Amino acid sequence: MxxxxxxxxxxNSVINIKSLYKSFGDLHVLKGxxxxxxxxxxxxxxxxxxxxKSVLIKVISGLLYPDEGxxxxxxxxxDELDEKQLMALRLxxxxxxxxxxxxxxxxxxxxxxxxLVRNKRSLTRVEIDKEVEQVLASVxxxxxxxxxxxxxxxxxxxxxxxxxxxxxxxxxxxxxEPTAGLDPITCTEINNLINDVQEEYKTSSIIITHDxxxxxxxxxxxxxxxxxxxxxxxxxxxxxxxxDDRVKAFYDYNFIA
Numbered sequence: 001m002x003x004x005x006x007x008x009x010x011x012n013s014v015i016n017i018k019s020l021y022k023s024f025g026d027l028h029v030l031k032g033x034x035x036x037x038x039x040x041x042x043x044x045x046x047x048x049x050x051x052x053k054s055v056l057i058k059v060i061s062g063l064l065y066p067d068e069g070x071x072x073x074x075x076x077x078x079d080e081l082d083e084k085q086l087m088a089l090r091l092x093x094x095x096x097x098x099x100x101x102x103x104x105x106x107x108x109x110x111x112x113x114x115x116l117v118r119n120k121r122s123l124t125r126v127e128i129d130k131e132v133e134q135v136l137a138s139v140x141x142x143x144x145x146x147x148x149x150x151x152x153x154x155x156x157x158x159x160x161x162x163x164x165x166x167x168x169x170x171x172x173x174x175x176x177e178p179t180a181g182l183d184p185i186t187c188t189e190i191n192n193l194i195n196d197v198q199e200e201y202k203t204s205s206i207i208i209t210h211d212x213x214x215x216x217x218x219x220x221x222x223x224x225x226x227x228x229x230x231x232x233x234x235x236x237x238x239x240x241x242x243x244d245d246r247v248k249a250f251y252d253y254n255f256i257a
C-alpha cells in the first residue's frame with residue numbers, strides 16, 4: 001500500500017537544487033541535476049553504487065561545492081555561506097551515516113549527550129537526561145542507555161545513530177543507505193522507524209538507497225539517478241513502469257536475482 005501524501009506542504013521547498021554539475025577530474029558525476037524536497041516529504045534518491053548519490057548529500061551539506069548550478073537549503077544559498085553560517089545550517093540538518101558513526105569509547109547515553117553538550121551549553125543535567133530518554137524511547141531502545149556500541153546489534157547501532165541525530169531536532173534528515181548490511185527483518189524495522197521519525201518529528205528527508213524495498217516502504221516520492229541525471233521520478237510504480245533497460249535491470253537485480 002502506497003503512503004498517503006497529505007502531510008506534505010507542496011508550497012514550501014526546503015531544498016531546491018537547479019542545474020547542478022559536479023565532476024572530479026575527467027569523472028563527470030552529476031550532469032545537470034534539478035531537485036526539490038518539500039516540507040514534510042520523504043524523498044528517496046535511488047541509484048546504483050557509484051552514481052553520485054552520496055556526492056549529492058555532500059553538496060547539500062556544503063562538504064562539496066558544485067562546479068555549476070545552485071543549491072538552496074532552508075532558504076540559504078549554500079555556496080554563499082561563510083564557515084559560521086554553514087555550521088549553523090548544518091545544525092538544522094541531521095545525518096544518518098551508513099556505519100552509524102557512534103563513538104565506540106562512549107556509552108549510548110554519552111553518545112547522545114555529546115551533541116547536546118557541544119551545541120546547547122545552557123541545558124541543565126535534568127534537561128539533558130530528559131532529552132536523551134525521550135529520543136531513546138522514540139527509537140525503541142530505552143533499555144540500551146548504559147550499553148556500549150560494541151554490545152549492540154547492527155540494527156540497534158543504526159537506531160542509536162538516528163537517535164543521536166534526532167536529539168538536536170533537525171528540520172531535514174539525510175539518510176545514507178539506511179538499510180545497508182542489515183537482515184530483512186531489521187531492514188523492515190529501520191524502514192518503519194524512518195516513517196515514524198517523519199510523523200513524530202515532522203522532518204523532511206532525503207533517503208539515499210539502492211534498496212528497492214526501502215524505497216517502496218518509505219518514499220513519498222522517488223527520483224532515479226541514471227548516468228548523472230534524474231531520469232525518472234514519481235511514486236514507486238511510476239518509476240518502474242518503464243521499458244528502459246537500465247530501469248528494468250535495477251528492478252530485476254533487487255527483486256528477482
